[in-house]
Amino acid sequence: MGMVPASDGSAYSEYVLTEKGESLYLVIVALWQWGETYAFAPGELNTALVAGEKRKRLAPLELRTRDGRIVGPRDFMWINKLRTQ
Numbered sequence: 354m355g356m357v358p359a360s361d362g363s364a365y366s367e368y369v370l371t372e373k374g375e376s377l378y379l380v381i382v383a384l385w386q387w388g389e390t391y392a393f394a395p396g397e398l399n400t401a402l403v404a405g406e407k408r409k410r411l412a413p414l415e416l417r418t419r420d421g422r423i424v425g426p427r428d429f430m431w432i433n434k435l436r437t438q
Contacts, residue, residue, distance in 0.1 A: 354368050354369065354370060354371060354374060355368070355369050355370075355371050356368055356369070357369050379414065382402065382411065382414060383414050385402050386402075386411075386413055386414060389402075416429075
């Protein structure tokens, strides 16, 4: 995180994400979407994550292979890259 002068022109500062922080946006969105589903009782959450000026709700994130197939939680594995080269 970094600090910049407040956007409203006041004497305060605001925190902003660095480039590394911004690269975590998919993780943040995934955690938000998980929280919408599992962390609140029905009707308890009074905020929404939306995109752009039109404020459209985001579609649920999906993990896909490079050729476009959806990958589920039991469809992937870790491999040692050194052994596959």
